[in-house]
Amino acid sequence: MKFSLVADTLKYMENTTKRLELTQYLVDLFKLTPPDIISKVVYLLQGKLRPDHEGVEIGIAEKIAIKALSKSSGISVAKIENKYKDIGDFGQATAQILEKKTQTTFLSQDITVERVYDTLYKISELRGTRSQDMKMKYIFSLLNDATPIEAGFIVKIITSNLRLGIADYTILDALAIAFTGSKENRPVLEHAYNVCSDLGKVAEAVANNGTESLKDFQVEMFSPIRPMLAERVKSPQEAHEKMGKEIAAEYKLDGERVQIHVQDNKIILYSRSLENITNYYPDIVENISKSLDTKKVILEAEIVAINEDTGEFLPFQELMHRRRKYKIAKAVQEYPVTVNFFDVLYINGKSCLDSPYKERRKILEKIVKEDSFAKVIPMTITHTDDEVEDILENAINSGCEGLMLKQLDGTYRAGARGSNWLKLKREYRNELGDSLDLVIVGAFYGKGRRTGRYGALLLSAYDRKTDTFPSLCKVGTGFTDENLDQFYQILSDKITIKKDPRIQSGLEADVWFEPEVVIEIVASEITLSPIHKVAQDKIRKGSGLALRFPKFTGRIRFEKTSENATSIDEIVILYNNQKRVIQDEKRPNFKNM
Ligand code: ATP
Secondary structure, three states: OEHHHHHHHHHHHHOOOOHHHHHHHHHHHHHHOOHHHHHHHHHHHOOOOOOHHHOOOOOOOHHHHHHHHHHHHOOOHHHHHHHHHHHOOHHHHHHHHHHHHHHHOOOOOOOEHHHHHHHHHHHHHOOOOOHHHHHHHHHHHHHHHOOHHHHHHHHHHHOOOOOOOOOHHHHHHHHHHHHHOOHHHHHHHHHHHHHHOOHHHHHHHHHHHOOHHHHOOOOOOOOOOOOOEEEEEOOHHHHHHHHOOOEEEEEEOOOEEEEEEEEOOEEEEEOOOOOEOHHHOHHHHHHHHHHEOOOEEEEEEEEEEEOOOOOOEOOHHHHHHHOOOOOHHHHHHHOOEEEEEEEEEEEOOEEOOOOOHHHHHHHHHHHEOOOOOEEEOOEEEEOOHHHHHHHHHHHHHOOOOEEEEEEOOOOOOOOOEEEEEEEEEOOOOOOOOOOEEEEEEEEEEOOHHHOOOEEEEEEEOEEOOOOEEEEEEEEOOOOOHHHHHHHHHHHHOOEEOOOOOOEEOOOOOOEEEOOOOEEEEEOOEEEEEOOOOEOOOOOOOOOEEEEEOOEEEEEEOOOOOHHHOOEHHHHHHHHHHOOOOOOHHHOOOOOOO
């Protein structure tokens, strides 16, 4: 298949933000794609070579790509850098540079999707001292044979600059339309995706055999399952209304969620966003088998940092110290952890996803041999509001965030936020009843002590239906000096020249970012706003929703992707749950937002 078909589609997609149009471009492309390479097309569209959990990185520094481009075009590195600076988009700069060259030379041959993919794959496998030269050679050969537009997208893919931000759900919609004739079939595709977390694999199956083959998608070892999520409730009464009388209550520990796949000596840990995090936790890899009475199993647990002397749980932030590439052994010594199991998803060849919670829990209790390192999170079956209230009190006193309440007959609904699991927190700091996880989309330069750093950040929620990031607040409080330095550093990699088309806000930030970094925010209430765009026109025509008195909690949610940020629907529920209905005209002003 000609790569130009993919490049043309990417070009059309760059010029629109309308989801229906984006989907239609994808549908047209998928219909033209032979089934045996559809997985490659799906990965390339997202700027990847394989699903994230496999950790295959293309990872070419812009410098190397510029050198290859210089060699291919005969234009100096300095000139290319200047052109890139002027235009602000590496792909367009590349296309313009090569445009001149193609006018004077003959193109050699059409490049194919297979060739682009296979070359990039080879590049991803290169290691060692001579690898830079080899990478250059591979890129040079692709750029030499590509048309300017194709070359533009190739450099964007290899330097991770392809920022079309096509959400998984848009691709699932397009696959459903292209291969089953209707978007209505998306749930079947989504089910398969939730079980295997591999869009390429789902695409290949549906392109070859329609929805039939998707129904048989099974849990497999070392292919992570998309995690089940909980809905918020504000009180035990609300939980009982949703779940009935009998409820299992577990402590909600404040750590890092992990999905552990164990098969004999092979152990892989996946984070909440299904990234392979095995390297950060060699202590878990070394010790976990001793705590398990089985050799082939997929479990879920919360990793929590502890004070080894007192056995006390430490706050989530302590785990940040384990997220490092070097000196891991030292970090293991200095920041010990415990593994606290709460679910089993697969055991000895059988999926447990369709088993009710109470059965999964029985299996879990049977296979985990508890010791000081590994525990099963305690569970109590409750019947009354008072019982839930008592356990919540104990949980908070033991340093937990609150409770996870679980439906005894509830199955494990992979990838879904539903009422089989409810979370009940008591946030004293926060009159809203819960914190929100918001995406940093922009920043405003600081003044006074904050000069040279960002003084405030613009934050957005995620709208899954439209795949956009409407803004919800501007936040300038809760930051320590260390936080401000940290943000300046983390965000410097995310700056974009133009605002990402998926960001919607009535505010003009000084700097715009790729919507990637998620942070935790508390606030006093949600109000109507003429500036911010969450749930625009849904509650009142001409208004969106905004947070009043937002404050950073100190927690960067590095384990969440921007699509895991708090959703519009959750914010609307929180707004409707507020005791007082807020009338925006009575609010003094929007100065703090
Ligand atoms: P939050 O921001 O409240 O942690 P979340 O969006 O990460 O929420 P939720 O589904 O809303 O995820 O809450 C469940 C999270 O709570 C899990 O991701 C897990 O990390 C954590 N957790 C702690 N204790 C438990 C438990 N006993 N059962 C399930 N999850 C638990």
